[in-house]
Amino acid sequence: MSRPIRTLLFSTLFPSSTRPVHGIFVETRLRELLKSGAVQTKVVAPVPWFPFRHPRFGDYARMAATPERETRHGIEVLHPRYPLLPKVGMSTAPLLLALAALPAVRKLQAEGFDFDVIDAHYYYPDGVAAAMLARWVGKPLSITARGTDLNLIPAHALPRAMMRWAAQRADASIGVCAALMDVLRGWGIDGKRLHVMRNGVDLERFRPLPQAQMRAELGLQGAPLLLSVGHLVERKGHHVAIDAMPTLLATHAQARLVIVGDGVERERLKAQARTLGVHDSVTFAGGVPNEQLLRWYSAADALILASSREGWANVLLEAMACGTPVVATRIWGTPEVVTPESGGVLFEPREGCALAAAVQQLLRAAPSREQVRRYAEGFSWQQTTQAQLDLFRRLSQADVACA
Incomplete structure (x- = not known):
């Protein structure tokens, strides 16, 4: 591609001005990727709707105070609200998340950011919601598994079924370790669509001090x-x-x-x-x-x-x-x-x-x-960054070819 690859990062695990360390590992990988200069990204990071901002409500109050749109480290982030229903929230979250995020995604497209790939993080509910969005907007999809999403949540039958559907729909799945991709391989997902891209470490931020x-x-x-x-x-x-x-x-x-x-x-x-x-x-x-x-x-x-x-x-x-x-x-x-x-x-x-x-x-x-x-x-992050670039470039070119 002659222009930078455009990715839409989609995840509820992304920091905000009110929760600066929430999902910081997702932001860190993205910031390392953007250092390459080969990618342009905007982020849709939904937060659960909550009516009160009083500090006594703790993390829920911080969610309520999250701005609808903000810029972090030069990255534009949209925070649409989605309903999190009591008792049935775990089963309904993917659909409600996707429906709430769709207007934000369409808004970015209308503003001229016609992204090439959806880069989703955390398989449930985020990855399942992203699979719905990818189908609705007709874009390639990559889902990154990070741990609990594949080593705990599949114990529940309905979420496991939805994750298997999303894994079959995704053009690529990424695991931060090989053990996570072994789970998807056990579900019969084609090994050619499974990729291990480990997290790196910021060797400048983390260095020995006396x-x-x-x-x-x-x-x-x-x-x-x-x-x-x-x-x-x-x-x-x-x-x-x-x-x-x-x-x-x-x-x-x-x-x-x-x-x-x-x-x-x-x-x-x-x-x-x-x-x-x-x-x-x-x-x-x-x-x-x-x-x-x-x-x-x-x-x-x-x-x-x-x-x-x-x-x-x-x-x-x-x-x-x-x-x-x-x-x-x-x-x-x-x-x-x-x-x-x-x-x-x-x-x-x-x-x-x-x-x-x-x-x-x-x-x-x-x-x-x-x-x-x-x-x-x-x-270092260099190997993971290059692997992402190669994958997103391939998915983008495949999408252009299909179009």
Whole structure:
């Protein structure tokens, strides 16, 4: 094509001025793609309709306050509202999402942005809705699977059936790890339409900083100093990290666990630490902006990720890019990131005693921070960006040929 490829990114997982870290991994991949100069993109990122903006309604209030249209990092984003119905919301969400987004898509086309490809993220409900939109506007479709969409939601029969329909309709499916594409392969989707494009890491944003200096600035102490990062929800496994502390303190009396993140489990996790008698050795740091995480990674001796489900966990490469080795559960795409060459350790089962043993294994033969950083440098965004360009160019040319 003589002009740049025009893509329409469609996903409910995209940041806004009121929720700046929501779906930041989708925005990050897009921003890396746009650096190529070969793509022009606009974003349709629907948000659930909610009538009240009072802070006491928390995240729903932030959704209500989301502007209808805004520009982030030079990217134009539309936020149409869609109804999220109680009790039946999971089954009706794809259709309601597609119907609500269609006017926004048509508006962009009327304004002159006649895109070549729909680039959808998250298979359900977003990918299913995108498959409807692609049919209605007659455009090629790529859907990126990111983790829970294919390793949890298919347990429900109706969503699984709708996802299979969308996968059959999509011109391409992208997985951030090979394990996710294995799910679609098991559904009988043609392997030629399945692509693995791993997430990269921003090696400029995430870089080693002096460990002693970061500890002093953040007021952190511990030997070892362990870090657990993520929303305070069960699947992120902060409770497993707390469970490991009594065993670790028995051999490392100065050990400290720092938990970075906010969420509904905060008080329960604090109560767990008190019950186990380790509350003096566990710090709850609250939420930290993404651009500040490098200070916390650099301060730590190890990152712990005790998740029950992950497609491709960005925190693993972020920590390693800062020179910090990782200990993580052996699940889904994580073994594709934490290899023997990384210096990290995988553990199973997902229990405190197994995690404690893995941390002790890492401490006995800890890799140098320089070695860990070198490993992370092999995960720049360049390869993924080029793979996207090749795919979107092929889909765009095929659409022109069919027209």
